[in-house]
Amino acid sequence: MLRLQNIQTYYGNIQALKDVTIDIEEGEIVTLIGANGAGKTTTLMSICGITPPRKGEIAFKGSRIHQLKPESIVQLGICQVPEGRRIFPGMTVLENLDMGAFLRKDKAAIKTDLDMVFDLFPILDQRRSQLGGTLSGGEQQMLAISRALMARPRLLLLDEPSLGLAPLIIQQIFEIIKKINEESGTTIFLVEQNANQALKLAHRGYVMENGRITLVDKASVLLENDAVKKAYLGL
Amino acid sequence: MEYFIELFLGGLTRGSIYALIALGYTMVYGIIQLINFAHGEIYMIGAFVAYIVCGVLTIYGFHGVSILIIAGLLAVVYSCAYGYTLEKVAYRPLRNAPRLSPLISAIGMSIFLQNYVLLAQTPDFLPFPALIPDFEFMEPIAHIIGSPELVILVTTLVTMIMLTLLIKYTKIGKAMRATQQDMSMARLVGINVDRVISTTFVIGSALAAIGGVLVASYIGQVNFYIGFLAGVKAFTAAVLGGIGSVPGAVLGGLVLGLTESFAAGYISSDYEDVFAFGLLVLILILRPAGILGRATKQKV
Numbered sequence: 001m002l003r004l005q006n007i008q009t010y011y012g013n014i015q016a017l018k019d020v021t022i023d024i025e026e027g028e029i030v031t032l033i034g035a036n037g038a039g040k041t042t043t044l045m046s047i048c049g050i051t052p053p054r055k056g057e058i059a060f061k062g063s064r065i066h067q068l069k070p071e072s073i074v075q076l077g078i079c080q081v082p083e084g085r086r087i088f089p090g091m092t093v094l095e096n097l098d099m100g101a102f103l104r105k106d107k108a109a110i111k112t113d114l115d116m117v118f119d120l121f122p123i124l125d126q127r128r129s130q131l132g133g134t135l136s137g138g139e140q141q142m143l144a145i146s147r148a149l150m151a152r153p154r155l156l157l158l159d160e161p162s163l164g165l166a167p168l169i170i171q172q173i174f175e176i177i178k179k180i181n182e183e184s185g186t187t188i189f190l191v192e193q194n195a196n197q198a199l200k201l202a203h204r205g206y207v208m209e210n211g212r213i214t215l216v217d218k219a220s221v222l223l224e225n226d227a228v229k230k231a232y233l234g235l
Numbered sequence: 236m237e238y239f240i241e242l243f244l245g246g247l248t249r250g251s252i253y254a255l256i257a258l259g260y261t262m263v264y265g266i267i268q269l270i271n272f273a274h275g276e277i278y279m280i281g282a283f284v285a286y287i288v289c290g291v292l293t294i295y296g297f298h299g300v301s302i303l304i305i306a307g308l309l310a311v312v313y314s315c316a317y318g319y320t321l322e323k324v325a326y327r328p329l330r331n332a333p334r335l336s337p338l339i340s341a342i343g344m345s346i347f348l349q350n351y352v353l354l355a356q357t358p359d360f361l362p363f364p365a366l367i368p369d370f371e372f373m374e375p376i377a378h379i380i381g382s383p384e385l386v387i388l389v390t391t392l393v394t395m396i397m398l399t400l401l402i403k404y405t406k407i408g409k410a411m412r413a414t415q416q417d418m419s420m421a422r423l424v425g426i427n428v429d430r431v432i433s434t435t436f437v438i439g440s441a442l443a444a445i446g447g448v449l450v451a452s453y454i455g456q457v458n459f460y461i462g463f464l465a466g467v468k469a470f471t472a473a474v475l476g477g478i479g480s481v482p483g484a485v486l487g488g489l490v491l492g493l494t495e496s497f498a499a500g501y502i503s504s505d506y507e508d509v510f511a512f513g514l515l516v517l518i519l520i521l522r523p524a525g526i527l528g529r530a531t532k533q534k535v
Contacts, residue, residue, distance in 0.1 A: 048423060050419055050422060050423070069427070070422040070423060070425070071422065071425040071426065071427050074423070074424065074425035075425060079423075079424075080423050082419075082420065082423060086417055086419075086420040086423075088412070088413050088416045088417055088420065089416060089417075090412065090416050091409075091412060091413065091416065095409065098409065099409065099413050099421075099424050099426075100424055102406075102410070102424050102425045102426055103424075103425040147424065151424070151425070
């Protein structure tokens with residue numbers, strides 16, 4: 001479904017991604033784990049067209065997308081829940097969700113999706129007229145995921161959804177991610193530092209170090225891998 | 236008491252014009268953190284276009300209010316075109332440059348546009364016809380507020396209400412707010428940020444043009460240099476209210492207008508600018524972010 005082939009992304013003269021190749025099949029949950037500064041967020045931003053790769057190729061469903069503008073990439077059904085949630089703080093919960101559906105024109109279906117999202121996270125329904133900036137961290141993460149769902153993504157990119165949240169809420173968020181994948185068949189690419197949780201949830205995993213992919217395997221295999229255990233699972 | 240009301244309404248009129256122009260500064264600043272120093276020139280161009288259109292229409296035998304409306308609309312169209320082009324030519328290529336570069340570009344465009352009008356038109360002050368007639372129903376209160384003041388107040392009020400509705404409820408308004416709050420997130424939900432920025436310049440230019448036409452008709456003259464002082468005053472109003480804040484710009488404009496009016500009325504008109512800028516200094520000492528501005532946290 002999504003194929004990154006030898007992409008190289010730079011910030012000015014600093015190379016952040018070195019020959020990154022990633023394959024994601026339709027319906028999968030794939031995770032990308034790695035330490036701080038390994039290039040995980042840059043990988044997502046490269047897919048979304050915010051920091052387009054200088055070299056290499058990104059293809060979605062067979063057609064190249066690495067030269068498209070961010071809004072065209074969203075239109076294709078690739079949506080990101082960025083690191084730090086990035087809720088529009090001065091907009092209400094409802095307006096934030098509305099922004100998620102910015103490119104859609106099918107009003108009736110948007111309404112259905114809104115109900116679906118409120119079903120998924122009833123707390124957001126209660127908070128619908130509250131400003132996004134006044135929500136708690138967990139609620140903001142739920143809102144960020146919901147905002148992305150409002151675009152009816154084919155591929156959902158999640159950047160550290162567990163960051164800064166309480167263990168109980170992390171559990172809840174991961175369960176929802178699983179539910180989204182199973183119920184609507186949405187493909188999920190999950191970037192995480194919480195390697196243990198991420199590998200338990202995902203079908204396959206990639207390990208990134210200093211801008212390079214160093215390991216690729218089934219998630220269950222990576223969980224047993226000695227190097228992964230030592231570096232990321234604290235075992 | 237009557238003198239006080241007269242000064243108050245005069246200040247309100249003056250302030251509403253400052254507010255109208257200040258909105259253009261504050262909206263642009265809110266989105267791209269640029270102080271568009273050429274904004275006053277857009278105002279001046281609006282007034283000039285209206286002057287030319289007035290001349291033409293008068294030859295064809297149009298009268299008063301109809302001239303004002305047609306001239307106003309054409310001034311808005313022209314100014315919008317200038318505002319759009321200005322952003323595209325002078326600011327967009329510098330989008331990722333250090334913040335000082337577009338600022339210098341803005342000052343350059345301001346000087347360029349002034350001199351362009353100076354060369355293309357004239358360095359002289361031109362008489363602008365008084366297009367707003369004295370309404371009959373205004374006669375009983377004409378000694379407190381004149382018809383032109385009333386027209387200015389009503390026009391700016393209607394314009395501001397329309398702007399508020401636009402920002403709050405329309406798709407482009409929501410996109411503008413989203414872009415202002417988090418530009419890269421706005422791109423991630425599919426907003427064409429470049430288009431939003433262009434639209435912001437166009438809306439700001441339209442407001443400036445309306446201000447330009449109203450003031451020119453009120454004061455009765457135009458000149459290539461009128462954008463400078465109007466720009467400085469409106470910029471002051473925007474900073475006073477808290478730059479980046481839309482209600483702040485309106486409040487700042489009104490506070491500035493009232494201060495000037497009272498200073499001129501009770502002390503001396505020679506001192507109105509002293510009080511206006513004195514107030515700015517005072518506010519900046521006591522509330523550096525402006526009356527309604529919030530201190531922004533700088534992320535490192």
